[in-house]
Amino acid sequence: MQDPRLTLLSTVxxxxxxxxxxxxxxxxxxxxxxxxxxxxxxxxxxxVLVLFILVGATAVLVAFxxxxxxxxxxxxxxxxxxxxxxxxxxxxxxxxxMGTWALGNRTGFEMGLIAEMAVQSLEGLDRDLAMLRLxxxxxxxxxxxxxxxxxxxGLLVRKELDRSRxxxxxxxxxxxxxxxxLCPRFTRGPWDGAKAVLAVGIAVLVLLx
Amino acid sequence: xxxxxxxxxxxxxxxQIAASxxxxxxxxxxxxxxxxxxxxxxxxxxxxxxxAAGQIVEDxxxxxTLALPFPGYHVTGETLExxxxxxGQMTAPVLDAAGLTGRGGEDVLRCSQGxxxxxxxxxxxxxxxDLLILDEPYCSLDCAWKVAFSxxxxxxxxxxxxxFTHEDEILPRVDEIWEIQDGRLVPLGRVxxxxxxxxxxxRYIRTALDAGALPENITPGDVRDxxxxxxx
Numbered sequence: 266m267q268d269p270r271l272t273l274l275s276t277v278x279x280x281x282x283x284x285x286x287x288x289x290x291x292x293x294x295x296x297x298x299x300x301x302x303x304x305x306x307x308x309x310x311x312x313v314l315v316l317f318i319l320v321g322a323t324a325v326l327v328a329f330x331x332x333x334x335x336x337x338x339x340x341x342x343x344x345x346x347x348x349x350x351x352x353x354x355x356x357x358x359x360x361x362x363m364g365t366w367a368l369g370n371r372t373g374f375e376m377g378l379i380a381e382m383a384v385q386s387l388e389g390l391d392r393d394l395a396m397l398r399l400x401x402x403x404x405x406x407x408x409x410x411x412x413x414x415x416x417x418x419g420l421l422v423r424k425e426l427d428r429s430r431x432x433x434x435x436x437x438x439x440x441x442x443x444x445x446x447l448c449p450r451f452t453r454g455p456w457d458g459a460k461a462v463l464a465v466g467i468a469v470l471v472l473l474x
Numbered sequence: 475x476x477x478x479x480x481x482x483x484x485x486x487x488x489x490q491i492a493a494s495x496x497x498x499x500x501x502x503x504x505x506x507x508x509x510x511x512x513x514x515x516x517x518x519x520x521x522x523x524x525x526a527a528g529q530i531v532e533d534x535x536x537x538x539t540l541a542l543p544f545p546g547y548h549v550t551g552e553t554l555e556x557x558x559x560x561x562g563q564m565t566a567p568v569l570d571a572a573g574l575t576g577r578g579g580e581d582v583l584r585c586s587q588g589x590x591x592x593x594x595x596x597x598x599x600x601x602x603x604d605l606l607i608l609d610e611p612y613c614s615l616d617c618a619w620k621v622a623f624s625x626x627x628x629x630x631x632x633x634x635x636x637x638f639t640h641e642d643e644i645l646p647r648v649d650e651i652w653e654i655q656d657g658r659l660v661p662l663g664r665v666x667x668x669x670x671x672x673x674x675x676x677r678y679i680r681t682a683l684d685a686g687a688l689p690e691n692i693t694p695g696d697v698r699d700x701x702x703x704x705x706x
Binding site: 419 | 538
């Protein structure tokens with residue numbers, strides 16, 4: 266999907282449908298199979314495994330407390346799959362475009378800017394954690410303890426704070442006070458509209474039934 | 475002891491770099507523009523990035539490490555003393571070498587980026603590695619410390635040392651030069667023959683070459699000597 270507005274709309278609709286019922290999750294999964302390149306984030310298998318363990322543990326708790334643990338596991342896994350697809354679809358600058366398109370050059374611009382900076386920080390953190398893991402692997406041969414992680418994580422937090430301060434300085438030096446001017450431009454793939462309509466249709470169907 | 479890059483292709487997202495050649499014992503300098511693929515290649519040599527094609531063959535490499543540009547990634551000790559100990563080194567000589575004498579009990583979080591860089595590099599250089607890979611070892615260092623570490627890097631006589639840098643002012647004495655040009659690692663050969671083949675040498679070397687001087691090596695001292703000889 267090329268239009269980020271339709272990607273966001275589809276993500277919200279499918280997440281609602283998947284969370285609402287197991288049938289909704291099944292339809293959302295079918296949408297994912299039909300409308301996306303079906304790329305699983307297998308290169309991040311550690312993160313996927315950690316998430317799956319967390320969701321699985323919660324599902325067990327749900328089952329023990331009288332709920333349907335299996336349904337919970339399936340629904341939340343589908344929500345995460347849709348979220349992973351949406352994250353993979355994002356392109357730099359589109360959050361500012363969307364913010365400005367939706368809420369104008371003042372509030373929308375600001376919200377878009379904050380969202381872009383947050384995503385940049387997340388991506389930076391992702392890279393940092395990968396490098397941290399590599400450095401510790403080389404240094405300790407894989408014997409990583411919680412105690413050995415604390416100093417490096419502290420330095421990463423400091424690095425992130427320094428980066429935020431530098432970014433604030435740059436914005437201040439450039440005279441940024443509030444809002445800005447941006448003409449958002451969106452491109453749309455040939456099937457984007459149909460895919461979004463289908464996603465919204467699934468959400469409406471699941472929520473009404 | 476050697477590392478052979480056998481028609482290696484490395485990919486990170488849409489970025490791609492090709493590399494062939496052999497890193498033998500000695501000090502190697504790999505240069506290239508910012509974003510040319512130096513860090514990608516450094517990661518591959520360290521075994522952290524498998525080639526998309528070709529293979530990296532190691533011969534006689536029993537120990538290796540990679541110094542990353544941000545020194546904080548390597549830190550596992552809470553104090554400077556603990557950090558030196560975590561590398562299996564004696565505290566006093568390493569702290570002296572890093573210009574941090576008497577600060578062993580200090581919290582690593584209180585150190586500046588430059589101080590941390592000096593500490594981590596000093597810890598790494600305090601022991602012998604079969605393969606020592608340094609990715610931008612000069613970033614965060616001031617001029618005096620660039621000179622100091624250049625001297626120590628140039629003195630390494632055992633193992634394979636590979637320095638990836640776009641440093642333009644101070645370089646160590648090296649045995650071989652490699653350059654990344656248009657997405658390909660090009661071996662320029664041994665120094666000094668490699669120096670005139672360098673397409674983007676640092677300014678001080680370019681000045682010497684333009685004046686008809688061929689330095690014996692690539693340190694500012696070697697270039698000065700070559701210019702003095704040329705000018706009589």
